[in-house]
Amino acid sequence: MNGDIGLWAVPLAMIGGAIRVSTPFLFVSLGEVITERSGRINLGLEGTLVFGAMAGYALAYLTGSAWAGVGAAALAGLLFGLVHGLLCSLPKVNDIAIGIALMLLGTGLAFFFGKPFIQPVAPDLPAINLGWWSDLPQVQAALRVNVLFLVGAALAVALAWMLRKTRIGLTLRVVGDSSDAARALGIRPARVRILATAFGGALAGIGGAYLSLFYPGSWNEGISSGQGLIAVALVIFARWSPINAFFAALLFGAAGALGPALQSVGVTQGYYLFYAAPFVLTLIVLVLSSSKSGALTGAPRELSITK
Template sequence: MDALAPLIAAALMAGTPLMLAALGLLVNEKSGVINLGSEGMMLVAAALGFAVAVESGSTWVGFAAGALAGAIMAAGFAWLVVWLSANQIACGLALSIFGVGVSASIGLPYVGATLKAASWAIPGLSEIPFLGRALFQQHPLVYTAIVLALALSWFLYRTRAGLILRAVGESPESAHALGYPVRRIRLAALLFGGACCGLAGAFMSLVYTPMWVENMVAGRGWIALALTPFATWRPMRVLVGAYLFGGITILTFHMQALGVPIASQLLSMLPYLATILVLVLISRNVDWIRINMPASLGRVFIPNR
């Protein structure tokens, strides 16, 4: 039990950036837009957030910079796909490639710099045997991500605004005919998604590994993209999936530390192999995907046509 508590705590930490990014992407896709640029947005946010935190001396300012960077990149993506009706897949891939280069340029002066890792604990609860170490000694953003999943579940299925957002994703033509500003709704959804991806990237460089290393996101943006169909576009299932993949990631590190006689390269592949396996299993049930997936996902909407 003494060894299990830190593993659970580490799994929660590893799952948090996945959950933040996946929740933002879920809102994007609920509006009918698929954004494959999450990896690039997370990388730029990680680099810029770390640079700002080093220069300002405040990780919270770094988080704000990361969220802003993600939102700005999402705004550029929105201009291309929502107003110019460009192909969403091509623009998303371009955004990811763009983010790799920009993040390397921003982070170059900060290679080797480190931030002091702060300790966090909830008074009283952190003293509970086992549970205190496992659940109540986390960074505040870990709990914020959980609250965000709950809030999004309520917003999407219990509010009028959430119903309108889902309607735009199902049939933007019908929503437009009823007088709803489809383009502005999609822009708002993309800005929210970009800010979430930005927070996820900043979390990587400011909390998870408080330093900047080129390409440190290491494919987590793509795993976050895979989490949305895995969760069938439901926020609470995103929470479960994020912690599942976070647990797999930590398990690979733990197995390496224990000296399990498996090549480290194979162990490092486990999270990505698990992602592929889950997508293959889900895709076997086409009807299930069709029922839960937003009907207009990836489709260009042009008003009055």
């Protein structure tokens, strides 16, 4: 545990933070990319994330297997996504509003059922040590990478390929760009959107399980500090691209590590402002990447928020 690395601690902590903190953002935003590509927006992923964190932790504790927890979280997220997808398929039902309602419901249910699981200790997800080549404990710690992070990275590539090269991807894009065109091709847009939202929900659930089962690795009512919501914002500035979403999540994780890292090298003034860095950063990027006409490049044309 020795070795003072001075100011290098800041960039190193940010790399470590990017890897540690980004995974929930990554999963939620990858899921939301797919959902939004189909022309729907699900703002309720924050609730799904929190419920996934609870369900994952509870199941991991009860079964003794962290992976069972991840499965449970994905399933719970899938159900929330299905509910969102089905409700929004009813005519005149607003997807943004339903998202807000499900955020409330998901969080409420998670806290309701999560009470007995605040205290127990559930098994953690395993991590892979990619920092074996270094003698510095700081480097080793920063590069202790969770399997889910790698899965997420692979998923980003796979989804990008899927969107571009496969029939499923084409279907999604058609539905997202025009319901009428989709119908003309014999595709049922409602069904595609329900499935896309369910998929997004499942990924958000996994993102939640990462929070409770790896980092910070415990279930409590303050487990999420808005990760689910921010991830939805990240999708917009990732321009609905899975690869961009990966980098956006990394950037955001790194910004989140800035506050504590600066304090550890002696920059101690105004830490609240440093803690707000991720939010400010997202807002700035949103402002820069939006355009007056509202017609964002790459935006699915059926998406309510860009209309």
